[in-house]
Every structure is written in C-alpha cells, then in structure tokens.
Amino acid sequence: MSGALTFTPAGIYCPAGDFYIDPWKPVSRALITHGHADHARWGMESYLATDIAAPVMRHRLGDVSIDTIGYGERLQIGGATVSFHPAGHVPGSAQIRVEVEGEVWVASGDYKMVDDGLSTPFEPVKCHHFITESTFGLPVFRWQDQAVIAAQINDWWAGCAAAGKTAFLGCYALGKAQRLMSMLNPDIGPILTHTAIENTNAVMRTQGIALPDTVQAGPDLNPKDHRGAIVLAPPSALGSAWARKFGAQENAFASGWMALRGIRRRRAGDRGFVISDHADWSDLLSAITGTGAENIYVTHGYTEIFTRYLNDQGWNAQVLQTEFGGEDAEDEAA
C-alpha cells in the first residue's frame, strides 16, 4: 500500500510528513484523534491534537509536549497538508485529513454522527481514502434518539429516588459521563460523580465546556446528605466497597452493547441503557458514503464482516490490523 498514509507496526504513518496518527508505539511525532487511552498513548516525543482535546490529554498523559490546532485549520507538515475535523465522538475528537500531492486521506479515529449536545458535531470530509472504525458495524445496532434514552434514564432515576434507592449509572469517564450528565433532569435529585469522572469534569469546566452541577462522591461524602441521588461511576466501581456505602441502590450501565440482551443481562445489574459514542450501522454507512471515498480501511470492531459488506456494495475495502480497542464487547468504553 503506497500513498499519503501507510500502515506500519507502530501505527498509521505519513511518509511525506514523517508523522503517525494515533500510534501504539513511541514515535517522534504523533497526531492524535482524541484522548481515549487506545488512541492517545504515552511516550511520544511530541503530540498534535485539537485545542479542545488537549486539556484532557494533558490531564491523562501528564507533562507531555502537545501542540494544538483548531478544527478546519490547515497545517503544512513536510510534504503533507494536515487538518482536523469534528468527529462527534467526545469533546475535541477529530477526523484527521491528510493531503499529499492531491491525494486525500481521512483517518477518523472513533466517531458518531448524532449531535450529543456536548461534542462538536461530526462533519463529513471528502476524501479518496477513508479509515473507519466498525465497533458497531453490524445491522443489529441501531440507536434511538438521545431524547428517548434521556427519558428512560430519568424515569429510572426518578423511580429509584421514589423508592429511596441511590441510582448508580456505570459509564466511561471521558465523554460518555459528561454526555449523560447533560441528559439528566437535575430536578430529580443531586448528581454525584466518582472521582475519576469528576477529575475529567474539572478539566472540561476549566476549558469552558458547560456541564451541569455535580458533587464529587469522595471518601468524606456522607451518602445520607444526598438522598435521591444519581451517581455516575466507571463500571468497575459499581458494587465496590465505595458504592456499597450508599445502601439501597440500583445499578445500570450505559453503553451501545446494551442493545444485545445477552450482554445486557450479563453486565447490567438492574438496567442497561443503549447509548453509544460510536456510530451505529446506518450511520457508519452514511458517514462512509458521505466521504465519497472509494477506498475504505476498517480498523477495529466487526472488521471482517463489515469489510465484506462494503466490498459487496462496491467499495474497495480492506481490514486494517490495529491496536485500537473495539471488537471486545467486554470493553467498557463503547
């Protein structure tokens, strides 16, 4: 495979600009689509990310050198012209457009097309070669409107509060948690957060992202002072000694995987809400169609099935082996 981008053991590489996109081995220059751990790894000599994504990356990666760039801004790196475009996955997430001698590639990282009210909404970018995820690349995945899910969650929370129970909602700390918060109806009760989530909230608030009021459920918090609360926590914290302190409770889990009853019953405790920061089946297809690209590279998720379908439909598609998360339904990020 030759061209503006190539695929190496360290990650997706641009020879003309001598940089990598979301590499999984230490390299000198890394362009990062977003701050999730499987895309923004530690150990690069320099990072380039959007101005919105950078604060959380600094929070997560520590003292690293991050240059920032605004959406749509063009940057010349060696022989390559680079720009970042909204991917709608989490605040600051980007599709990275790379143009070399008229050939345009877009590496989309993770993306979703629905406007979650928090992330800059996804924008289609015309290209010749499109690198896509396929976390939910099966026709069984079809998301409902965010308002429908919000009503489900609020109803559940109100029911818990009325029954004198604390509502625990398991979700990923970066992106999903903040999206869920902004969907909650604060009239029902206080919104409490696990420390891992509140730390991310603090970073986002500092950079000017509007989030509802939350209370950190740290070690000194007395649950009795927060009757009828909902607690947002990483899934691993559900059922822990920390969580048991709250007494009577119900546990729910918010993830695209909750669309499958088997996984829902295995993972969800009391309730599973189907909400994802990844595109569903039809949005994957419309995103790909929207790029106008003929060549599609499928990085993670149901790669083989999705690639076969794309080829069936006339695209020139191939599977790309990467170290991005995704296929695993036990993964908590989706």
Added chain:
Amino acid sequence: MKRFAALFNAIDQSTKTTVKVAALAEYFQEAPEEDRIWTIAIFSGRRPKRAVNTTRLREWGAEVAGIPLWLFEEAYPIVGDLAETIALVLPPPDTETDHGLTHWINALRDLSQVEEPGRKAFVLDAWASLDPTQRFLFNKLLTGGFRIGVSQKLMTRALASATDKDEAEMAHRLMGDWDPATTTWARLILEDDPAANASRPYPFYLAYALEDEPENLGEPKDWQAEWKWDGIRGQLILRDGKHFVWSRGEELMTDRFPELSRARDFIPDGTVLDGELLAWGDGAPQNFNALQKRIGRKTVPKKLLSEAPVILYAYDLLEWGGADLRQTPLQDRRATLETLCASLPDDAPVRLSPTVPFDSWDTLAQTRTAARDAQAEGLMLKRSDSPYLTGRKKGDWWKWKLDPLTIDAVMIYAQSGHGRRANLFTDFTFAVWNGNDLVPFTKAYSGLTDEEFRKITAWVKKNTQQRFGPVRQVTPHHVFEIAFEGIQASSRHKSGVALRFPRMSRWRHDKPVQEANSLDDLNEMLAIYG
C-alpha cells in the same frame, strides 16, 4: 401484547426475584384471563407449535431489513438469539396494533393451515406493526423456546400470591397435560376439584447435593439410604383404569415405555409411584447407555423392547387407595410400598428399589465407593420421618454422589455461546494426546465463572489459528480438568469414547500443555468404568 411486553420488560430488567414475582403477580390479577393462561403455559414450557421454520424466518428477516442473508447469518451468532436478531435488524414499525397475547397465539396456530405466501404476508404484517419488544416476543412465539429468566418455581410463587393460595397446591395444579387452548383460569387455578385430571402427576420432590460430611445430618438410625440410579426419574400413575408415565421434566412418556402398561394387571387403581425408569437385564439395572437407546423414540420396535426392557424401580409411594400420602412419613410410605411390591410377580414392570442398610456413616461411606459396580451414581439419603415435599428443598433428602471422574485435556476449538453468553467464547472442544497428535474427545460448556469466560474469550481472540464458520481453532495451550460422570465406548467419536455430563472443573493454569492426559489414559478409564 402490550401488557405482556410490559410484563416481559419488568422481568427482564430486574435480577431480583421479589421484583419478578411482584410483576407476575400483578399480571395474574390484571391481564385478561385467557392471556394469563397462555402466560402460565409459556413459562412452564407448553409452547405453541412452531408455525414457520427458522430458515424462512431468517430469509424474510434479511429481506425486510434490506441486508444480504450472509450478513444476517453472521450477526445471528453474535446476538445469540434468532428472535432477537430479527427484531433488531428490522426497520422501525410503521403502524401499531394492540392485539392481546391470546390473539397472536391463535393467529399463529391458524397459520399452520395457511400456504407459504399467506404465512409470509402475515409475519411481515406483524413485524411492521409491533414495537421492538413486542416483535421480539412475537418472534419467540414463532420460534418456540421461551427462556426469559422465569422459572416455574417463580411463576408458581407469583400465582400463589396473586390468588392467595398455597404454593405447593399451585405447583400441583400446574402439573400434567392441561391444554391452554381449552382450559380456563377458573378450572386450572381456582376451582376446588383435585380429581379433575386423572393424569395429573404430583410435583417431584428433588434433593440437593450433600456438601458437608453426612455426620452433620445426625443419627444414622433416623435416615434411610438408597442407591442413586442413573436413569430417568419418573412417576407412574394408575387412575380410572388407565396408566400414565411422567418424567421429571413433565413429559408424558406413557407411549414410550409400553411395557409399563402391564402394571395395570397387578397394581390397583388410585396408586402413584415415584421411582427411576431403568433398562433392566440379567436381574439388575443396566447402565444409562442401555436406556439411551429408548430415549427419544416415540414408538419402540419389538427387538429393542426385548433387548432393553424398561422397568420402574420404585422408591416412593405418593398415592394409595386414591389418597394423597405425601404428608405421611417416609417410613410408613415405604412400608406400604414394600408390601405392594412384594405382591408383584417377578416379571412385573415395577420393582422395589432396595434400601442400603448401614449402622454408621463410616460404613455407608465405604458402601458408597462401590456405587459404580451397582450401576449407581452414588447414594440418596432420606430422613425416615420426612413428608414428600414439593420441588427442591433442603433438609430431608440429599444426594450423595460419587466424586466425578476427571481428566486433564487441551482446549483446541472454541465457539461463542448463546443468550446470556453471546459474545463470549463458552463452548469448547477438548483433546488428549495420542503420540504427538491431539485427538478431540469431548465438548464442554460449563464450569467456569463469567470472569474466567471473559479471560478465555480475550485469549481466544488473540490466538485464533483458523476459523470454520463460528468455530475457531486455537493454539493448543490451555489445559482444563474435565469432570464427568461416566464413560462409554462410542463408534461415533474419533476418540472411541463418549463421556456423560462432561464439564470444566478446573482451569489448570499450572499445567503445561505437554502434561495433559493421553488417549491411553482415557482408554484405561474406559476399561475400568465403561
């Protein structure tokens, strides 16, 4: 179907028994009576006949979803449930109907009389007018098999609570071959007429496995010991000049074991016996393999009848002279049973399962080690003054099985599970060494924790060598201890053996793959225990 879907959601969304029982009890008070009956039928395994074959359903589902069939077939094992896969791929409904559960069941029953184009039109119409949950339930009715986390016990409890009746009585009412299409709520649940159904069996009393030492049960003299037979638990009912044979799974097996009809010649009406259906030969019980030939056969050829004649090895008497004896102490039931069996001729199809005498727990433990020689899988311990209870209850009856046989084997193939275990690799094929080759000899699905299944799933994904459809060949690396209850020679298996109840008893992280057992070891076990 909205009311039924709401019930399903309430049950499906909770892991708490109290919540499920409350939702069911409410349904049994509020829903139309005919829907209640069908709900009981569905949750007790009396499903309506399958109206459309699943091949057609897959094709129609893919067609309506606008996806190629191969894509549907790829998605199905990942979802792990056909009814759910179809419900998920279909586009949202464009109209709405509000027919009740009974309406849909009747419509599906009538569907079997309709030619295929009509059937297809009906199914597609239904899909287009039901919301996703109702659609899933409709598909479940279409495909049969309704396992949604409601046990019969749980439903019985809800019914008892909804009608303010005794749970054991309710369990008894639900036994037997009542027909949801013809019975009524009043007849099945409310009316006081225990003789209404001559064929109705009593709920079986089931034992828990003994986990402690038997010393903790108290004085040996208060207990009765019997061999635990490896057959089919069954009830023989003689009432109104007829006889009925029920399995523990509430399957009516009268016609499968015609030799039992001769019991009518010797045993009076108004008798119900509990015992083990066994193949009998040379004056002794035969191993399960002999009975296996008879299972699944609705009619029995003469040759097989003489090769593997079946008897009821009786160990309890539940009804005598038309009276329910279940509250009578075991020792008294046993005395009557012994008198009854002593009067039977030698070739009667009912025999008395003997007690195993013992005066101390130590001597009984000694006797137990010889269970395999007696074609038994261990001992049953029953408190002599115990009544005959309903369902699985702790305290009065215990099964004290032999430790299983075990062998260390190498995992070579993996396949993902269904339902709750979809997306996890849970179904494995195991092999033993034959020289430098690995010979597959058994599959096993159970015995690991969810956490272990998650770990092995992640490993399988990274160590797949080859795919054969849903099956993955993996690098031979992990050794598991396989526990099983019996071993038989088998010409159908490459290894030459077939195991009974194989399961994974331990993940042998400590054992390198070279140290797994060999085919010779397996053959030695076959020689000793086969």
